[in-house]
Amino acid sequence: QVQLVESGGGLVQAGGSLRLSCAASGSIRTLSGMAWYRQAPGKERELVAGIAASGTANYANSVKGRFTISRDNAGNTVYLQMNSLRPEDTATYYCYAQINYLKYWGQGTQVTVSS
Numbered sequence: 081q082v083q084l085v086e087s088g089g090g091l092v093q094a095g096g097s098l099r100l101s102c103a104a105s106g107s108i109r110t111l112s113g114m115a116w117y118r119q120a121p122g123k124e125r126e127l128v129a130g131i132a133a134s135g136t137a138n139y140a141n142s143v144k145g146r147f148t149i150s151r152d153n154a155g156n157t158v159y160l161q162m163n164s165l166r167p168e169d170t171a172t173y174y175c176y177a178q179i180n181y182l183k184y185w186g187q188g189t190q191v192t193v194s195s
Contacts, residue, residue, distance in 0.1 A: 082106035082184055084175045089189030092165055096193070100160040102175030102186055112178045114151060114158040118171035118191075125174065129160060143169075165193045 088100040104111060115130035129149035131137045137149050148161040158175065170193050175186035 082108060082179050082182075084177055084184050084186035086173070086175050086186040086189045088160075089173060089191045091192045091194065094166055094193055094195050096165050097161070097163045098165065098191060099162070100173055100175075100189060100191075101157060102159075102177075103157045104177050104179060104184075105156070107180075108156065109180050111155060113176075114178075115176045116149065116158070116160045117174045117176055118169075119174070119188075120171040123171075128173070131158060162191070165191075167193045167195045169193050 083105050084102055086102045088098060090098060092098055112133050113130060116128040117125050118128050119125040127140055128143055129137060129139045129147055131149045131151055139147060146164045150159045170191060172188040172190050174188045177184050
């Protein structure tokens with residue numbers, strides 16, 4: 081059984097920072113790409129940032145220069161450092177990983193940015 085467990089969401093004022101974490105556990109043979117998505121009420125889920133096993137990262141234009149995605153040395157935990165947060169960053173953030181050639185999602189963590 082493979083699980084993605086997220087942590088780190090919360091309420092923060094505009095301009096503040098939060099760090100999200102997502103740990104993959106279970107019977108993992110291959111773990112390739114990991115990413116963070118977000119979904120705001122009434123909107124579609126969108127990619128925020130992704131990181132390959134090689135460490136290559138990509139970002140949505142809306143978060144470039146403010147968010148940083150990273151992975152730990154073992155490669156099983158992905159982080160999202162979010163700085164200079166804006167009210168429009170308010171959403172439920174979901175961790176995604178491709179494990180054993182299957183797609184897995186975390187349960188979601190709420191990020192709320194007040195103005």
